[in-house]
Amino acid sequence: MGKKDIIAAIAMVFCLAIFDIIYASTLQLHVADKLTYVSPDTWQPPENAPAELRIAGLRNGCHAGQLVVSSPEPIEGLKTEVSSLKGPQTIPSSAWDLRYGLPDTSGKEKIFDGLEIFPPAAIVVGNKNKLAVQNIWLRLRVPVNAKPGNYKGEVVVTVNGEKAVMPIAVKVHDWVLPAPRDWSSRFDAIQSPETVAMAYDVEPWSDSHLALLDKTFELLGELGQKTLFITVIRRTHFGNEHAMVRWVRDEQGVLQPDFEIVEKYLNVATKHLGKVPGVVFYSWEPIESMGHAEGTGAAHRTTDRAMQYTLFEPEKGTLAKRTGPAWGTDASKEMWGRFNKGIKPVLAKFGLEESKLFGLIGDARPTKIAMDDICSGDDNPRWAVHSHHYCDEWQGYKIGYAIALWGINLDICDPNIGLGFGWNTDFWLSYYPRELKMFSDLTEFRYKMEMWNGGVSLHEMKYKGNSRYSCGLGRIGGDFWKVVKDQRGNLRSTLAGVYPETYWGQLNLNLCISSILAQGAKSAIPTVRSEAFREGSQDAEVRIFIEKAVEQLNWREKLGEELSTRLREQINDRIRFVNLRGGTKINDQMKPPKVSDPLESSDALYTAAAEVAAKLGVMQIEKGGGDLYFLIKAREQKK
């Protein structure tokens, strides 16, 4: 045996060892479509999975990718490390936020929904796919000052010494996404402080409770949350046993409002949401909330339930359930007058004076008498409506915020037929996406917001030459988790509609999305659904930026006609892409988009935004007061 033979033998042994190592390795890591739910029971390694995780991003944006780690053996001790990103500069690994899916069994099949900070201690092998499966969500917060360009990095997953590696490619575009609180689209998720207290078994409004709410609002803030709901009455649709506004008897026995909890709540919420445009003081409920308002509101559904309020008895330290004065009485007007007088400085403290709205008008509607009482002492009262049919005025009172289902009467159509500009409306009208269920396709979660920003009334365009628009989505449960137990102690329902008179029929939060966030081990956590929503809202902002430049005449002039026309065409194609995924179908009037890949579509959109920004030298465009180019052209064509 010569030297060569020995070297060859050693090489063979080495190769065999390597072969053994390779083929003995059971851990696999794949890129998964982030708009597809991963089921731990049925997921199988895809045959043509991308070899790297690709992300298109914006400065100040938050963009995610999904990986799936799997093994035929149970997984224990899962660890994930993501490297910094190398490119025009280095984006540190701290820009990554790693999350692990929590299995949810409330739908048809078990899927990963909630995105927990901690990996599960053990992952069992599924019965159907014979694999232990765990998704890993990688959220990249692109620094606002990140240099545009291509970046590279990798993610390494380790289980009991076994490693799996996935390369990452990130393209950062040169446009700065505004902070969510400055987004033009209006997202209205309803937060339930009572649910949080019950879910984590903490004393309502204790420091622990507020700490939990802080995490919740941090997540809702990322979604561009624009509303807050403060209960002035108990037994609302939100299932609150007690109201946030409490009443205390003064020395004369007169009921005075106590805003201590309201202040605590506003404090923790505005820290993350900023000065939200809508603070709805939930002051009214009907006696029966079923059915849907017909046209301008059915007369037989005009009812006022007696005011249910919370009495705080400081000497006992207890809360008592009480019924307020009857509507129309002096006592009622005076009580509400004290409320309105008292809340004014509280709102001023948070800069929310202009955000005050009374609510919540639904399919059942208040009488003028009740509205008069509730608005006593308010100089400029405005109300909020969540209804099948909305209205812009009720009993002579202005509506400041309206959410409607099919009664919104707006069309989602091909851009050749009509264009909607949700960013160009003074009336806050949002769409209630009841067709969305808790686990509807993630593509719908992703594109619904952008799609409804383009809603337009073709009828109004035809006869009036302009249209109403919708500027967002609403009546989505933020964190209405199942916390109500049955007699056996099993969780049976959320708090939404738990009181029968405030069930709200087909507008019940449980019929749509009761919680966009999930209940994590220690606090609220995002979900794959909220991630889809968030990225969809980001994309909507990009489109809005471009549309403002293209449609507002002063900016269009600076862009030039050629670029404007090209961009319009590109946005139109984006609209088709979004509409198809947001829930509409191709028909005679709806053309198929040229771009069909989500990543490609976003990438193209971001590229266009960067081009506009470069051309105009601005990253943000305010809504102008003038007419839009499209509308001028439409009127010219009509003539």
Added chain:
Amino acid sequence: MQIFLKKLISKTFLLLLFFSCVARLIALEVNLKVTEDAGQPRKGELVTAGVPLPRGLIKNLGNLTIKSGGRLIPAQFSQIAPWDDGSIRWALLNTQIDIAANGTTTLQLNDTCKNPAPAQPVKINEAANGVTMSTAGFSVFIPRHETGLLRAKLNGREVCSNNGRGIVLHTVGEEREIETKKGWETIKKIEYGVGQQIVASPPDSIKIEEAGPVRAIVAVKGKFPDVHKGLLSYTARITLCAGEQQVKVRLWIENNGAMGYYYEGNPKRGKEEYRVAEMEWFLFDGLELELGMGLKEPVATCEGTAAVNGKLKVFQTQRWNKDDSKLTYNDYEVFLPEDFEYVITAGSEEIKRGLRSDGIMEIKAADGNITAAIRNFWQNYDKAIEQDGQLLRLWFWPTEGQWPRERKLAWSVYPELAKLPKPGLYYLPGGVHKSHDFVLDFSDRSVTASVAGLTNPLYAFADATYYADSEAIPTLFSPPGIYSGDTECDSKLAAWEKMYDTAIDPKNPFSLIAGRDQAQWSSVGYFGDTTYWYGWMDFGDLPMPGHGPTSQQNDWLWIMLMGAIRTGNPGFMRMADDMGGHRIDIDQLWSDRDMPELNGLQRGPNNFPGFHCYRLYYVPIVSYNHLEGMVLYYLMTGDTKALEACMRNAEGMRRAWKNVLEKQPWAGPQTDMAANGWSIHGYCSMNALTGKQEWLDEALTLFRTNVVAKWRSLGPHLHSRDQIASQSYMKDDIKYCHAIANFCLLHKLTGDPDILKLLEEGSEQPFPENYYDAPLYLAGLHAYIAIASKKPELLEQAVEDWITASPEDKEIPVFLPGNSVWADIKSMHMRSGHLLQYGLWKSRKTKD
């Protein structure tokens, strides 16, 4: 011996004194308060009142007397209802008093001697050709074999002659289809030719219901020949009072045909439509009572205008949206007070127009006067009174009017009703017995004096404590002013009591009376309409904003009568009269030609405003049937038609429940605890009316079958925690709450241990957080168990319950404009406090 005799005598004296004192103690002595509220001094005015009597106390009406100012006055008593031991439970008092305008006087009811006779008693003479009622030189003759209804003589001279034809029906002519062109469209319409005038037949029966000496009533019944398959009849109750030269009449026109109810078919389930009769609604052009006047050249005046050439007619109607200004999309606030209109004509000449006429016509002649008035004239539009030479016509359905009105909105969804409106014609729905009250006064009194007894009859009320102590009223209640001692609870109880005052206070914007001045947009089953408070089919009902007429949902009649009993305020009786009239005439189904299981029941609470009924396949059921108010109305007034209605309704209920128990329909009333509760109250009321155990047995049957079944399956609160089923609020929690007082009543009357057990368990277990107003009713439950089971500690819970759900008000609205369910909720709120006060009252009595 002398000492012995002295002792014996003194002992005997003491014994006699003792028995005399005891006799005084158990003897009847009741103060009855009479209030004049029309602002009109009354002289010899009739006072009618039902008076409850404690069990076993009075067995003979003969000893009952009435004193006014310490002086015995003429009075007439009759028995309304017996106790089960044969003693008298309710007696009807008729007496006559003088009272100043807006004055109050007190009468004393005793049982110690006999009444004096009136100076000019009413006498009745029954002869082969008719019946004569007479007093004070005035007589009314009711012919047995002739048409004309009545004739009258004053001091031997005929003032109401046989020239008049009596009740005259104006029929419709032949039906023919007309085609007209409207643009491209050909429209087919049904038109009717000129009809006939058919005079009602002479009476089939004449019955003396009261023979005087204070008041005499003769009931006359007859038919309309060859009309409506013989299903159209009339009844007149003709009343004369001692010393009065006037005759009062209540005239019913009765359609005994079918309403046309049916069970809807379901082809998918192979179920065929089922009905036993088509709609037998009677179509006609008008109806009048034509009376001949025995006066020379009479001249009528009305609303400040006088007849021209012996002709004068006042016609009252209400125009649909008179000036069209209120007819805007979804805002059809028509039929407001300004839409009323009366027109006075002399022949073909219009001489005056105004809003509302009281319908009083004063006819003067050299040889006598007649004042004629129809009660609630404008309220029961369309109405007219006419002088035509020597004829006086009381138009209960003037030929100018119409019902139902034509809709300006599409009604195509339910053609069975949509096709009904016919220009200028009326329908009298099947099963309706519509009455009108009128007076003919031949005295020389002023007009206001003549009609005061018609428009504002006098009632007498005992003290509330007496009513409650007598236990003759089939309800657990206390006198007002019974409080707990807890400041907050008591202030809320006082506010609750004040709701009763609010309900009938015309100055309070949240009263039922103020509500009557509003018309609001309604939508029933997607049909747009307006609310109707007035009109001959609607007056007396309670239409809620946004809804059609509710058939006095939750028995407003009973609520008003409880207000009268507890306060003695005649305003409650005025309202009860309006409501009772409607309940008996319109809502009570008088036809036997619909399905047997629903004949005799009442209309439900869901009705199209314009037709005063709902789709005919929504048949009357026991769930919405309220007998308790009608029974109490009868007990308080002695109204004979009310008694007929009670008996009919009770038998109807019995049949309907039998049918339910046999068929056990899916989600039928057997599972509806409120329905069971209402019927239990109704049966208990019938026990009070008849003294018969059988009605309590019926009530116990409902408890032992339906209630116990639900108790076993769902626990003592008789509902499941989850009250939402397929997006509907089942309201079983509310229904249990509404049944509590009725279960307590049945327990009180029967002492049934199972009922007490159910109630006790209900009071012990925490009530699910469902119905937000539940504590109002749980307060009553806890208060009742506190006394029934001797658990006084539960009174504290009752007080806390009441505090929780009672509003923070000193005044609580009863009717809220624009609020489509407020009055419904408040009607139950008004019913709720009685049981709490009863418990507080009885527990106080026990302590004392």
